[in-house]
Amino acid sequence: MHPAVSIILFTVLSGAGFGLLALLGTGAAGRPAGWAAFVPFALGLGLAGAGLVASAFHLGRPERALRAFTQWRTSWLSREAVLAAATFAVVVPNAAASVLLARPLPGLGWAGAVLAVATVGSTAMIYAQMRTVPRWRHWTTLAVFLAAAAAGGTLLAGLRWPALAALGLLGIALAAHWRAGDRPLGRAGQDAGTATGLGALGRVRPLSPAHTGGSYVLKEMVHVVGRRHARRLRLLAFLLAVVLPAALVAPGWGGWLAFAIAAPLHLGGMLAARWLFFAEAEHVVGLYYGRG
Amino acid sequence: MGRAPDLAPRIADEVRRTTCYMCACRCGIEVHVKDGQVRHIEGNRDHPVNRGVLCAKGSAGVMQHNSPARLRAPLLRTGPRGSGEFREISWDEALATATAWLQPLRATAPEKLAFFTGRDQSQGLTGWWAQMFGTPNYAAHGGFCSVNMAAAGIYTLGGAFWEFGATDWERTRLLVMFGVAEDHDSNPIKIGLGKLKARGARVIAVNPVRTGYAAVADDWIAITPGTDGLLILALAQELLRAGRIDLDYLARFTDAGILIDAREGPTRGLYLRDAEGRPLVIDRRTGAPAPWEAPGVAPDLARGLAEDGVEHLPVFRHLALRLLDPAHAPEAVAARCGVPAERIRALAAELAAAAFEAPVVLPWPWTDFRGERHAAMVGRPVSFHAMRGISAHSNGFQTARALHVLQCLLGAVETPGGFRFKPPCPRPAAAQPRPHGARGPGQPLAGPPLGFPLGPDDLLVDAEGRPQRIDKAFSWEAPLAVHGLMHMVIANAHAGDPYPVDTLFLYMANMAWNSSMNTAGTMRMLADRRPDGEYVIPRIICADAYSSEMVAYADLVLPDTTYLERHDCISLLDRPISEPDAMADAIRWPVVAPDRPGHAGVRPFQSVLLDLGARLGLPGMVAADGSPRYRDYADYIVNHERRPGIGPLAGWRGDGTARGRGAPNPGQLDRYIAAGGFWQAHVPEEAAFFKPWNRAWQDWATAMGLQDRPNPYPFALWVEPLRRFQLAAEGHGPRQPPEHLRARIRACLDPLPFWPPALEEAAVDAAAFPLHALTQRPMAMYHSWGSQNAWLRQIHGENLLFLPEAVWRQGGFAPGDWAVVTSPSGSITVPVAPMAAQNAATVWTWNAIGKRAGAWALDPAAPEATRGFLLNHLIGELLPDQGDGRRWANSDPVTGQAAWFDLRVRVERAGPDARLQPAFAPQSSPVGRGPAVVRHGGLWR
């Protein structure tokens, strides 16, 4: 799949933002009040909001974005939109109360936490539901998105042990996602033969493409990354997103400076991991084009 | 729920029905016009050619019509030839310039004008214009296209594949296609194949490559290029050896029973004739000689006539001897053809079974030319189709001959289920015109420049045997060059051989690119200068509608309209659109007005040609008072008469009720327009088959003006005109071939089909050039035109050379690789891909995808110029020197047909930084560049 910058930014930033908001809502990061609450709430809302704004850039018709709220009964994207909006609707009053009135509202906080997690979950489900992309249609997609939100949130919140736990889970989830995804389409029993229904006749191979010119499908769905390139990038992503942040916040080190370095490193690593999440994902339509 | 779309949009103010131009198939189209603009084009369901269907090119016609490469004004060259630098001039200046160039030529030496017209659909006019100008140097593209097929068909049967004949799609049970990728008859063949598929009839493709029609064929014979003749002769031998031939048909309708003169002397090998010139057969009823056509005669195919110590044998005996030659046994040909002997045997058996086990019987009584009444029409449901795959080889004429003889052996021509003529055919060579040479200053030719020679007397050579035509057509080098040799014009004009010309006048032929052999050499010749700085070819006028590669080499460009902006005439006098059951012709008419705002504008070429003719005072083009005889082409179409009562269009003549013959009708074009752009007259049932021998047909064709009198004739298994050339080569007659051609004429102009290896094959070292290299027409592209089409160029914007899998493996190729491809005459570097479904000794690519950078209003970095390529750079118009100090033309020695497909190459993997070779300097574009975004239809929302 084409790794669109807007979507990569959106999913990584909003994931971390919603993670932080969830922690703030549950009180896991304490219940800061007054100006002490400003920074964490602003960070959480800012990241989540920036991510949502970035996602609008992915739309062909951003001016119609409001329509995306209508189909929550069937569409995970619509659910995500509704949940994200609901999260904001709940978190913003809590944030306002916490900062302006110095009176956190735990009820709203908890509700916001649940909604934030659900938002991240539905973002993940947009991808995890896609039968067309075997690499995504796997529990590890949900796991990666949730663990990344947790890791991002805990790092931003400066919570050492939860952060270490979340990073550990993220590490496992990422590794599992990569391992599971590395079954090529062929191992899922799919190839040009099954895609065309001609497999029973013999080995099927595209002779010439349907068109020599470009197309949306080719650009969006039939993106190819070099294997070596991907391996190196995975290593880098894993180091940045998991290993280095964990090392930085591990006991013996730490302090706010460590978190201040670890959090951006982690986000950088997640951007790389998310790039791979898209770039490595093969869409079954590629079978018609000799990919997969 | 989404908002429902408009389920019934009204898309047009008016639907105008005219004729497609994107290829020579000439389908009927419905042009939906809104606000004076072309909105949508679809097929005309009533049209006899396409019956509503439309190919990719036809559907993309709107993008062709709106192409940014359209010329906008006459152009006068300002930069050097080939640069593409021009200034726009007025039509007055353009016409005055052309007149000033041509007038002195006509007054002194009209042959110094070489007028060649590409895939011209108005040869009735252009040929007549050349005749009136007085230059024999006229031809269209047929010589480099399919003249082998046309000539072999006409000389053997009196009609050829494509425009002059078709498979009986309704009734055939087995169709064998030799070397057809797309054909001119594109939609009818596809419609026909669809019918066969629906009926479960069998289709067999003989083709080195299994794509397109060959891909859907039920069976595929992966023949080695250039060897079809051998395969066909082996099939014929099998049939003969098993006695599975249609003797009755051969005896009645072909020359099989005609006696061949066996006396030494100038008549040896010609038909034995009686005092009235009628060919003689032995009548089986009497055992005595009798004229072939006499009532009741039953020609004997076995017995000869012993006379004066020699025995005149019937043609069939000669043919049998030839066919039964052990050299034509399946085993003997298998290796060369790349087809196992048992496959050849099985194919012969399939032919025999299809032909003889279930004849088609139509209960339609008919009367033959001998007066015999037949209760039914009985036919052989086996048919063949062939095109350039056998035509574009230097042995193509004899190969096509062999195929027609095979059809005759099976009794499958003009019988139900077989191959059928389309009106105006049948029309044998003898009933066609002869070629005509120049008659001197200011004189028109005595007849049309092109024709069908019947012997050396009809050649256009001077007393020393030197060619009279610039392309050497109708000379000893190409005696039956019935379509001329367009591919030799530039090379010969450049060499001044046989003489220099002054003005090269080209109409819709991209000679500086894909229609030339040795393209780079051709470009050099066009731009070559003499020591005094003058161009070797002093003047080039080019009539084109688009900014092609050829336009860049013109001194004067006459911009044509698009096909939707002009009148055209698809005439029975030229290449009609008839189908076997109907004689038909058609028109184009301006369904939209030409507009090139801000520029001098474009004019229909045919009208310009008539205007030029009038300015030059050409006979027939000026009235008595010297004023133009015709206002424009439309006026000519309606009022010109070839013979009294016979004009370009056959429909609605006279008072509007006359068909075929009749006085000009001023309202004729309106009738055509009202009728959908075409006219047809259905062939009566009684005349539907056996046409050459069917009285009902002969009478109908005469009444319809297709011929002046009934003209039954036998199919020619033995082609007498060929034998006349052989006789000359044997020393008979006053006209003698030059010594260096004597042996070749003797060998090649054999009156019976035979298989000589392709000339290039014989001339090159097979070890150095082990592979055959071919091109195929992509169905969605028309030569170079398609690339200016924003839609079609997305389908074929670049091409690959397909290598057989073994070559791929042995060459160490990997996906994405490029290869250096070398032939005896050049080398190219191109992208390659592997393919299994092709002959193991053959590489191939799509034709004419590559473009010169800067042409066609495309970005010079367009894929067509950076990854698209031509094989033409590898093909020489001359063969390598054979040590005799001569460079023979790379053409069929009988017809001069360009031997595109004789090409031999070797293929080596190119280095990692390979780029397309050869690369040419970009030409500048006299029309600018196309827009970045195209949204056809955006207008109407």
Next chain:
Amino acid sequence: MTALPGRTEKSLGLVIDLDTCVGCQACAVSCKEWNSASGSHAPLADLDAYGAAPAGTFLNRVHSFEVTPPEGPAVVVHFPRSCLHCADAPCVTVCPTGASYKRAEDGIVLVDEAACIGCGLCAWACPYGARELDGAERVMKKCTLCVDRIYNDALPEADRVPACVKACPTGARHFGDLADPGSAVSRLVAARGGFDLMPEQGTRPVNKYLPPRPRGPSGQAPLEPLAAAAPGGFLGWLDRALDRL
């Protein structure tokens, strides 16, 4: 609403005969033309139309595949690919706006371009690459089954078929109601073993593909030469055969 209608009154769709398709691209181009010109939807744009990297929207693309059987020569199969108007169309259910929908009356899957936000999700969800986001209009495009032709009373009755079906010169494309077992298309599917593309995707396509028929020699026994049997060899046979005429 992007919920799928449980059942549709009809299931209009195409049957594409891979035995007959010659790969001519007529369907692809006529589709492009009609769907640009009809005006019912935004035109299908072409970007960099005359440039170095042209890319445009097509609703139908024709591939060529080479199939190499374990034995015998390879075959080439031309393979048109467009929307299959799936019964369980994932492209519809993923759509966040309701712009994608399946019509209850005839099963045609459409996009309401005025409601589409161009998120691309439906295209991701489609296994067949049948949806293309238009480069200029920035909304999702797909085969409409020519819904603006098949019910269009401004067209002659015979022309109320999809543009690709009308154009297809070989008749390899058939249009009809696949929910009606008695329809010509349903009977064709039954007779020729029509199949679904990627059944494992669970989309239950309406469109069906007909497989190529077996290719190869007919198995005809070679002809018996008469020379051996016929006294007098070929000439003897000829003489007797002529007598029988």
